Amino acid sequence: MPSLELKTNVKIADPKAFALEFAEFGAKVLGKPLEYISTSYQYNETLNFAGSFEPVFMLTIVRLIPYPFSCSDRIADESSDGCAQVSLGNLNPTANEEYSKQFFPFFKEKLGVPHDRAYITYLDPGNSNLGYQSTHFGTIFGKN
Template sequence: MPSLELKTNVPLADPKPFLLEFSKFAAATLGKPELYISVSYHYNENLTFHGSFEPAFLMTVTSLDNLTPALNEGYSKAFFDYFESKLGIANDRGYITFLDPGRVNLGYKATTFGTIFGK
């Protein structure tokens, strides 16, 4: 169920191709079927980082059961490398927040994952 919300000051003429590619990359990186991946792109020309408007990003990754300190280190490297390659954002110009809300705190199909899969 991973969802990835990307906020950046890097404009994309047409974000749809980027998002489709990013969805595949996120699935491979997180080891989850793309069927369960949700990605979003929010352009904000007013996003600053380190006191400048140079290319930057903020991202929140919300996922169940596969966010650990050791795994997050690898995910962080992969995503920072990806954004540098695809968006031209240096690896010191962003933050990634990793969140695991717990199964009982994530709704799906008019219930929660806690009910679907057990707590």
């Protein structure tokens, strides 16, 4: 379940429509079902970069965790329930570079932000630091 959090000083005419378009694009880039994608858009008029208020964005992508759902979403293996968890995609240098190559042009087109006025932060807090259904994924998956 990736979480994509966008902060920008670019005001968008229809934030809800943009958030949904952003979610669809994020799902495509990350190769994940839209049902597992969470996006947010936050306008911040004081966000600046290199001492200027020219268009800028900061995107944070939080770790893509394994499916917490049914065995039909997973690949059979030798585990106790006959299923292996399918990673929704790992955050690693190679993957992050590929993600960046797609997200930067998207925001250039949609927000008018040049590639040199933005940052993307990739975060992997670990299963124990991601809460879900009144617990955390470390408990759900039996590993931290």
